[in-house]
Amino acid sequence: MDTLSAPLTIAFDYTRSLGPVLGRFMAGLRERRVLGGRTSDGRVRVPPLEYDPDTHEPVTDFVEVSPTGTVLSWTWTDRLLEGQPLDRPFGWALIRLDGADTPLLHAVDAGTAEAMNTGMRVRIRWAASPVGHIRDIACFEPEPVGLPPLSHGRCDSGGSPTGTSDGDGGAAAAPPVTIMTTPIRLHYRHSTSVEESGYLRALAEGRITGRRCPVCRKVYVPPRVCPACGVATDEEVEVADRGTVTTFCVVNVPFAGQRLTPPYVVAQVLLDGADIPIPHLVLGVPAAEVRMGLRVTAVWRDRADWSTTPENIDHFEPSGEADAPYETFAEHL
Amino acid sequence: MRRAAVLGTGQTHHRTRRTDVSMAGLCREAIDRALADAGLGWEQIDAVVLGKAPDLFEGVMMPELFLASSIGAAGKPLLRVHTAGSVGGATAIVATSLVRAGVHRRVLAVAFEKQSESNAMWALSIQPPFSAPITAGAGGYFAPHIRSYIKRSGAPDHIGALVAVKDRRNGALNPYAHLRQPEITRESVQASTMLWDPVRYDETCPSSDGACAVVIGDQRAAESSVGQVAWIRATSMRTEPTFYAGKDHVNPRAGATAAAALWAAAGIKDPLDEVDVAELYVPFSWFEPMWLENVGFVGQGQGWKLVESGETALGGALPINPSGGVLCSNPIGASGLLRFAEAAMQVMGRAGEHQVAGASTALGHAYGGGSQFFSMWVVGRNPQ
Numbered sequence: 001m002d003t004l005s006a007p008l009t010i011a012f013d014y015t016r017s018l019g020p021v022l023g024r025f026m027a028g029l030r031e032r033r034v035l036g037g038r039t040s041d042g043r044v045r046v047p048p049l050e051y052d053p054d055t056h057e058p059v060t061d062f063v064e065v066s067p068t069g070t071v072l073s074w075t076w077t078d079r080l081l082e083g084q085p086l087d088r089p090f091g092w093a094l095i096r097l098d099g100a101d102t103p104l105l106h107a108v109d110a111g112t113a114e115a116m117n118t119g120m121r122v123r124i125r126w127a128a129s130p131v132g133h134i135r136d137i138a139c140f141e142p143e144p145v146g147l148p149p150l151s152h153g154r155c156d157s158g159g160s161p162t163g164t165s166d167g168d169g170g171a172a173a174a175p176p177v178t179i180m181t182t183p184i185r186l187h188y189r190h191s192t193s194v195e196e197s198g199y200l201r202a203l204a205e206g207r208i209t210g211r212r213c214p215v216c217r218k219v220y221v222p223p224r225v226c227p228a229c230g231v232a233t234d235e236e237v238e239v240a241d242r243g244t245v246t247t248f249c250v251v252n253v254p255f256a257g258q259r260l261t262p263p264y265v266v267a268q269v270l271l272d273g274a275d276i277p278i279p280h281l282v283l284g285v286p287a288a289e290v291r292m293g294l295r296v297t298a299v300w301r302d303r304a305d306w307s308t309t310p311e312n313i314d315h316f317e318p319s320g321e322a323d324a325p326y327e328t329f330a331e332h333l
Numbered sequence: 334m335r336r337a338a339v340l341g342t343g344q345t346h347h348r349t350r351r352t353d354v355s356m357a358g359l360c361r362e363a364i365d366r367a368l369a370d371a372g373l374g375w376e377q378i379d380a381v382v383l384g385k386a387p388d389l390f391e392g393v394m395m396p397e398l399f400l401a402s403s404i405g406a407a408g409k410p411l412l413r414v415h416t417a418g419s420v421g422g423a424t425a426i427v428a429t430s431l432v433r434a435g436v437h438r439r440v441l442a443v444a445f446e447k448q449s450e451s452n453a454m455w456a457l458s459i460q461p462p463f464s465a466p467i468t469a470g471a472g473g474y475f476a477p478h479i480r481s482y483i484k485r486s487g488a489p490d491h492i493g494a495l496v497a498v499k500d501r502r503n504g505a506l507n508p509y510a511h512l513r514q515p516e517i518t519r520e521s522v523q524a525s526t527m528l529w530d531p532v533r534y535d536e537t538c539p540s541s542d543g544a545c546a547v548v549i550g551d552q553r554a555a556e557s558s559v560g561q562v563a564w565i566r567a568t569s570m571r572t573e574p575t576f577y578a579g580k581d582h583v584n585p586r587a588g589a590t591a592a593a594a595l596w597a598a599a600g601i602k603d604p605l606d607e608v609d610v611a612e613l614y615v616p617f618s619w620f621e622p623m624w625l626e627n628v629g630f631v632g633q634g635q636g637w638k639l640v641e642s643g644e645t646a647l648g649g650a651l652p653i654n655p656s657g658g659v660l661c662s663n664p665i666g667a668s669g670l671l672r673f674a675e676a677a678m679q680v681m682g683r684a685g686e687h688q689v690a691g692a693s694t695a696l697g698h699a700y701g702g703g704s705q706f707f708s709m710w711v712v713g714r715n716p717q
Contacts, residue, residue: 006462014392014450017542019355050357053402056375178352184392190462200463218578227574247484249476250530251469255454259466266467268477275578279467287530292484310465326484331579333481 004200004308005191016180021050021059023176028064030132031174034124036063036100043101065099067124068143072096072103076113082185085139091116095140107139115142132177195223195233200308202238206300210237210274218275239273241298241313244324246270246277246332250287265290269316270332277332280310284317293329295321336716337432338555338562339677340439340548341371347511347543347662350449356396357403359544360445363667364404367441367546370683372559378548379437380410384424384444386417386666386701389456391447404443416572418614419701420444421545421669422708426568428549429710438551445544446664453540453665469529471616472537474703476529478582479619483531485583488622488637490531494522496618497536497660499646504657506647506686511541511662536618536660543664545671563677563712566694567598575703582704584627591707592628599711604696605630608711610652610679610689611696612672616659621645625653628698628709647689655679655687669699673710680714 018026021037025047028035037048038061048059071093078089085107093116094103109125110116121143130136192200195211199222202209211223211233219237220226226233248267251260265287268277282290284299296316306312343366345351351359368374381404383397393399397406397413404411416423421444428442454470468474482488501517504510517535525535555562571591574580592604601607613624622636630651631639639645645653654660656675659668676697678684684692693714700707 004463008461010389010459012389012392012451012455016450017350017352017355017447019353019358022355049402050355051361051403053407056405182392192463196463213578216578220578227577228579247477247481249469249473249480249532250527251473252526252530253454253469253472253528255458255470256452257455257458257460258469259460266469266473266477276576280465281467292480309463313465330485333478333485333581333583 003192003194003197005189008188008190009185010188011183011185013181013183016182018177018180019050020176021048023178024062026132026134026177026180027174029134029136030130030177032067032126032130034065034067034097036065037061038063044099045102046097046100046104063099065097067097069095069097069100069122071108071116071118071120071122073118074108074116076116090139093122093140095122106137109139109141133180193224198236199223203310203312204306204308206303206306206312208239208241208271210239211235212237219273220276221271221274221278237273239271241271241300242319243269243271243274243296244329245282245290245292245294245296246329247292248282248290250290263287267296267316269296270329275332280313281315282317283315291323293323293326295319295324335433335435336552336555336564337429337549338552338564339674339681339712340373340550340554340558340562341367341369341560342545342547342674342678343367343370344509344545344667344671344674345543346509347541347664349511349539349541351447351542352449356391356393356445356447357400359447359542360400360404360443360546363445363544363546364441364443367548370560371548373439373548375405378405378409378439378441380412380431380440381406382412382414382424382428382431382440382442384414384420384442384666384670386415386420386446387456389451389459390453390665391450405441416706416708417701418616418665419669419699419706419708421667421671422673422697422699422710423570423669423706425547425549425670425673425697425710426570426708428547429565429568432549432551435551439554440549441546442549442670443544443546444667444670446666447542448540448664449542472529472532475617476532478704479617479623480531482583482619482623486622486634486637491519491523492622492637492640493531493533493536493618494519495640496615496621497522500615500618500654500658500660501535503647503655503687504661507656507661508685509662510657511539511543512657513661532617532619538616538659538663539661541662541664543662543667545667545674547670547674547677561681561683561714563680564714564716566711566713566717567595568708568710569595569598570706570708572706575705583623584633585704585707588624588627588700588704588707589629591709595709595711596629600717601711604628605651607694608651608696609692609694610655610676612656612658612675612698613653613696614659614669614672614699615654616663618660621653624698628696647687652689655684655689657687669701669708672699673697676710677712680712
């Protein structure tokens with residue numbers, strides 16, 4: 001049986017606390033200046049490390065390096081992904097800026113792979129309006145041939161850096177950037193198991209199905225590999241669309257991404273015939289009157305709107321039956 | 334088994350937003366204090382173990398990669414541990430195991446959370462396709478189980494407020510605590526907003542930025558330590574599925590079996606009598622009576638009575654969370670290690686204003702996931 005799947009996107013604009021070192025680096029970018037950090041081995045690292053890997057001390061010696069540099073190695077990509085620096089094929093390159101001893105990875109807008117080569121000279125293309133963000137470096141571009149080198153000389157590895165030591169002046173005038181927002185978007189294809197797909201397809205027909213574990217004989221809704229016994233559940237069992245509220249909470253708190261307006265009751269509903277409760281909404285009754293043991297029945301949406309989702313059940317509401325005795329659901333708490 | 338001991342502990346000032354430091358800077362604040370407390374230099378650390386709760390909290394996949402040089406792991410073994418909210422405890426136990434196995438002499442364990450870079454409520458409420466939109470963060474998850482506890486034990490409604498008052502006042506004695514509320518009262522807690530009924534605002538942990546670090550050493554390292562060490566008498570971890578038919582969310586089997594194994598390994602027959610102070614992982618106040626029962630300090634249904642008697646306050650028979658606990662500071666990834674470190678600080682006699690007089694045996698406890706992971710240790714002023 002083919003299984004059901006659907007896209008899932010998880011996205012958040014994370015707010016990075018940069019701290020004194022990276023905050024300084026970003027402040028430099030805002031002024032179209034690149035700051036490296038000199039570590040105890042004499043090397044200038046770009047971007048700067050926050051702590052010296054040998055002495056473990058905070059890095060405090062900032063060195064301005066050139067916006068031009070040399071490609072040490074590269075690859076070409078024409079398989080573009082969301083969030084990359086360019087929306088057309090480009091070279092991913094390790095670029096050592098003049099005055100730095102370590103390369104940084106960035107995109108080179110070279111047009112074609114044939115225009116890329118190891119040793120090629122490149123320079124930063126700045127964002128139109130730098131704001132103190134890593135994206136202020138829009139990308140790199142090939143440096144026009146024949147231009148004289150900028151004031152910063154090349155730094156051969158092992159040699160002493162020729163960049164300008166920043167000391168307590170220079171970019172120190174720019175206050176460090178405190179927070180940098182980095183939006184992150186993750187796109188998944190969420191796939192269900194064979195068992196869950198069967199359950200969802202039954203829901204599309206207005207039925208609720210579970211499966212019984214062959215070892216412990218418990219009925220799982222939705223069906224799954226028995227978490228207690230570690231074996232596949234085989235026997236399909238149809239359960240009722242009514243059951244007992246084992247326990248619940250009243251959600252009064254609003255939060256990002258919430259799809260319902262508080263307050264609302266989320267209850268654990270033990271469907272008749274099942275051995276594990278499902279969480280669902282209990283509406284049609286004041287929250288203060290919801291109680292453990294309350295008997296409830298599913299309120300289905302219009303049949304025309306049914307699909308392969310538990311949302312076919314809009315919510316549960318009191319069935320009017322007498323409350324279930326505590327002993328009948330105590331072992332499901 | 335080889336002996337191991339906590340040589341030093343360190344933690345950050347926990348706050349809602351520590352925008353003055355990066356993740357690396359946050360970790361270093363705790364690490365530098367732990368090394369100073371242990372009287373050790375970086376060259377004496379043989380390996381580093383890093384604990385962190387779900388990566389979605391900061392949106393950084395495998396933070397151990399970019400943190401390696403900042404946390405002193407360059408050229409040394411580095412392990413990352415992840416067991417949801419219990420991870421801080423698991424981190425300490427992994428470090429302890431490396432020492433007890435004779436692999437390393439001194440291991441640095443560090444755990445952190447920089448919650449201000451994201452939103453834990455959002456991160457814990459992701460709605461996958463084919464599900465109903467009903468999740469509501471950790472509070473939404475645990476509140477129904479608290480209701481079950483109240484029903485099962487017959488506890489009066491005010492017990493949760495009593496715990497909140499105690500822990501927040503304890504937090505006021507702890508200079509590192511995020512929430513420090515010496516003026517809080519039972520009435521003010523009960524007047525606070527009901528968030529996830531039956532859990533009120535003041536009965537809920539905050540969202541914190543923070544880190545914690547401990548240095549764990551072998552017997553030789555411990556005996557050459559200048560200051561008092563905390564001997565690790567026993568550790569224990571157990572896991573169970575988040576959901577299964579018959580799962581007891583009020584008294585989880587994994588927590589009970591982990592505790593039973595812990596007491597046996599430590600040679601403790603009567604925990605209530607033999608343990609002087611405990612740091613339990615209590616993110617919602619009602620979990621204090623629940624865990625008192627689950628770890629076996631008292632019998633089923635008796636936890637709330639110990640709370641009500643006042644015996645879990647400072648000066649009582651078994652002070653719980655003299656640091657203020659998770660209710661006062663909750664950098665999730667670090668919260669478990671804070672429980673372990675605070676237990677160690679008590680038997681080392683270095684807990685400052687929230688020191689329990691004469692504490693010689695202490696429990697550190699953590700849990701994580703949907704009451705899925707449990708980790709705990711017993712530390713003592715003496716090795717046995």
